[in-house]
Amino acid sequence: MDTTQRTEQQRSADRRRRELLEAADRVVLREGPHASMNAIAAEAGITKPILYRHFGDKGGLYAALAQRHTDALLDSLRAALDAPAERRRRVEATLDTYLAAIEARPQVYRFLMHPAEGAPAPGDQGEQGFDVGKHSAPLLRRMGEELAQVIEERLDLGPAGQRLARVWGHGIVGMMHAAGDWWLGERPCSRAELVHGLADLLWGRLAVAGDRAGGPGF
Amino acid sequence: MDTTQRTEQQRSADRRRRELLEAADRVVLREGPHASMNAIAAEAGITKPILYRHFGDKGGLYAALAQRHTDALLDSLRAALDAPAERRRRVEATLDTYLAAIEARPQVYRFLMHPAEGAPAPGDQGEQGFDVGKHSAPLLRRMGEELAQVIEERLDLGPAGQRLARVWGHGIVGMMHAAGDWWLGERPCSRAELVHGLADLLWGRLAVAGDRAGGPGF
DNA sequence: ACCCGGTGTTACTTACGGTAACACCGAGTC
DNA sequence: GACTCGGTGTTACCGTAAGTAACACCGGGT
Numbered sequence: 001m002d003t004t005q006r007t008e009q010q011r012s013a014d015r016r017r018r019e020l021l022e023a024a025d026r027v028v029l030r031e032g033p034h035a036s037m038n039a040i041a042a043e044a045g046i047t048k049p050i051l052y053r054h055f056g057d058k059g060g061l062y063a064a065l066a067q068r069h070t071d072a073l074l075d076s077l078r079a080a081l082d083a084p085a086e087r088r089r090r091v092e093a094t095l096d097t098y099l100a101a102i103e104a105r106p107q108v109y110r111f112l113m114h115p116a117e118g119a120p121a122p123g124d125q126g127e128q129g130f131d132v133g134k135h136s137a138p139l140l141r142r143m144g145e146e147l148a149q150v151i152e153e154r155l156d157l158g159p160a161g162q163r164l165a166r167v168w169g170h171g172i173v174g175m176m177h178a179a180g181d182w183w184l185g186e187r188p189c190s191r192a193e194l195v196h197g198l199a200d201l202l203w204g205r206l207a208v209a210g211d212r213a214g215g216p217g218f
Numbered sequence: 219m220d221t222t223q224r225t226e227q228q229r230s231a232d233r234r235r236r237e238l239l240e241a242a243d244r245v246v247l248r249e250g251p252h253a254s255m256n257a258i259a260a261e262a263g264i265t266k267p268i269l270y271r272h273f274g275d276k277g278g279l280y281a282a283l284a285q286r287h288t289d290a291l292l293d294s295l296r297a298a299l300d301a302p303a304e305r306r307r308r309v310e311a312t313l314d315t316y317l318a319a320i321e322a323r324p325q326v327y328r329f330l331m332h333p334a335e336g337a338p339a340p341g342d343q344g345e346q347g348f349d350v351g352k353h354s355a356p357l358l359r360r361m362g363e364e365l366a367q368v369i370e371e372r373l374d375l376g377p378a379g380q381r382l383a384r385v386w387g388h389g390i391v392g393m394m395h396a397a398g399d400w401w402l403g404e405r406p407c408s409r410a411e412l413v414h415g416l417a418d419l420l421w422g423r424l425a426v427a428g429d430r431a432g433g434p435g436f
Numbered sequence: 437a438c439c440c441g442g443t444g445t446t447a448c449t450t451a452c453g454g455t456a457a458c459a460c461c462g463a464g465t466c
Numbered sequence: 467g468a469c470t471c472g473g474t475g476t477t478a479c480c481g482t483a484a485g486t487a488a489c490a491c492c493g494g495g496t
Contacts, residue, residue, distance in 0.1 A: 013473090036452060047476065052454065088425070140396060156428045163407050167415035168424065171397040178358060178392020179385060189381050197385035204422015206386065207306070210374045231442090254483055265445065270485065438496085445490070452482090459476070465469080 017054055017064075020044050024065055029107050033114055037061075063138075069108050070139045073101055074146060081150055088199060095195045099180050103191065106184060113137045113177075140177060144170035172202065235272055235282075238262050242283055251329050255279075281356075287326050288357045291319055292364060299368055306417060313413045317398050321409065324402060331355045331395075358395060362388035390420065 023044035027035045037058055041048045055061035080097040083090055102109040114137065148169025151157075157164045175198065183194050241262035245253045255276055259266045273279035298315040301308055320327040332355065366387025369375075375382045393416065401412050 016474090037454085038452075046474090048453085049455075050475070053474085058453065141400065144396065144400060154430050155424075156430045160411075163411065164415050164418070166400075166406060167397060167412055168419050170400040171393040171416055171419055174396020174399075175389040175393035177396065178362065179389040181392075182359065182362060182384075182388040188384060193378075193381065194385055197382050198389055200382070201386050201389055201420070202422070203425040204420070206373075207421040212372050212374045234443090255485085256483075264443090266484085267446095267486075268444070271443085276484070440493100440495090442493095443491085446488090448485105448487075450483105450485085452484105454480085456479075457477090460474085462473095463471090465471105466467105 020046075020051065020054055021061075021065060021068065024061060025068075028065065028111055032107065033062075033111050066112055066138060069112055070142060073098075073112075073139070074142060076101060077143065078146070081147075088203065091202060092195050092199050095176055095198055096191065098176055099183070099191050099194065102180050102184055109184075112139045113181075140173060141170075144173040147173055175201070238264075238269065238272055239279075239283060239286065242279060243286075246283065246329055247325050250325065251280075251332055284330055284356060287330055288360060291316075291330075291357070292360060294319060295361065296364070299365075306421065309420060310413050310417050313394055313416055314409065316394055317401070317409050317412065320398050320402055327402075330357045331399075358391060359388075362391040365391055393419070 020040075024035075024040045027040045027043045031039065037048050037051055040061070041051050044051075051061060055064060076097050077094055080093040081090060083093055085093070145166070146169070148166040151168055152162055152165035155161070155165070179194065179198055183189070183191075189197075238258075242253075242258045245258045245261045249257065255266050255269055258279070259269050262269075269279060273282060294315050295312055298311040299308060301311055303311070363384070364387070366384040369386055370380055370383035373379070373383070397412065397416055401407070401409075407415075
């Protein structure tokens with residue numbers, strides 16, 4: 001098991017794996033998250049068992065596929081978050097980066113948000129509580145944690161700062177996600193307007209807005 | 219086809235439908251969203267074709283099931299939103315109501331958020347764009363729209379108020395959802411702390427928080 | 437006596453995830 | 467040169483679950 005040989009084999013396997021992932025990517029982009037293993041294998045010019053040898057099961061393949069895209073998106077978001085500008089500009093840039101991404105490739109986005117569709121696993125006994133709470137798309141969790149870390153590093157939030165940063169990280173990511181999802185479906189306004197509206201929300205405009213005439217107030 | 223007879227038949231059918239829904243509810247609560255149509259039929263003491271006669275397909279059954287729970291949850295939320303108290307208290311009460319609901323019955327919650335698992339429909343040709351944007355759980359959309367309406371009715375947000383209210387409605391709901399999902403999975407703090415943290419976020423504490431020493435600022 | 441709509445059944449088809457068993461092939465070894 | 471060995475590939479199969487005929491029973495109206 002000397003290093004060079006192992007590397008040789010691994011490089012071959014890794015190249016193959018990348019090819020398979022690219023084929024899977026094409027199929028998922030074309031047919032959506034319901035793409036069958038047969039279809040993916042056909043696209044790659046091979047048959048099912050090979051896919052299973054490489055990825056274990058459908059969940060494994062989808063996880064590998066999702067991680068590629070998740071990593072790419074997170075890199076973009078980090079860049080926007082780290083840009084040299086004032087706080088509000090950075091928040092807006094990050095929101096806009098996310099929205100631009102899901103706008104540009106909605107299929108990828110949809111796949112990332114619903115990767116757990118298949119794979120109930122035949123021998124499913126156990127875990128009666130069926131992973132409540134962990135069901136969210138890994139992308140959302142990762143984005144939430146990432147943002148939480150940035151917030152905690154840079155903001156002085158007092159003694160309970162760490163907990164608060166995580167609450168905010170996940171909350172802001174969820175806000176971005178849900179608003180983006182709705183916006184993508186209905187296109188009720190321009191991207192810039194959406195970004196501005198969300199930033200206003202985060203900047204506390206909800207708290208200071210005046211009551212409307214005639215109502216009991218909000 | 220006189221009215222009384224029709225009503226007679228309909229009432230019988232409706233009662234049956236409710237019974238079936240309750241059986242389905244028990245199974246879904248016990249086995250999660252992967253419950254098979256066979257299992258549901260067995261729980262109801264009948265066989266599959268009857269389910270299909272009543273609900274069309276699995277998606278139909280799940281939609282009917284989801285609507286019951288969604289309606290119930292929305293009623294609670296409306297009550298919290300309409301309570302006579304100042305704005306911040308009401309926001310906190312609404313957040314707390316939602317979190318209490320998902321905490322009390324996580325299985326229901328999980329089911330509501332992922333109702334579209336099955337039903338790719340065999341004759342799936344067409345809709346190549348596969349409903350991007352509409353994939354979200356109907357519950358999230360309904361909550362977003364509902365909140366948007368309340369905001370728009372009660373707050374004076376200037377000329378673009380309507381659009382802004384919808385952006386905020388969906389954004390806030392998404393924030394609540396993602397934070398609640400994360401919280402339910404990790405239980406990093408008490409419910410009250412979470413509520414307080416999210417309300418602080420909505421009240422603009424992000425904007426006014428001080429930079430941490432040593433960093434370039436957020 | 438006869439039909440008819442509603443409720444129910446059994447038995448089937450189709451599709452898909454996943455697996456077992458076998459075939460080929462190139463590289464290193466005696 | 468025959469021989470094993472790991473990797474790549476195949477065909478053929480199993481189990482499960484959605485969805486669909488086709489048939490059976492039963493009560494009431496004509």
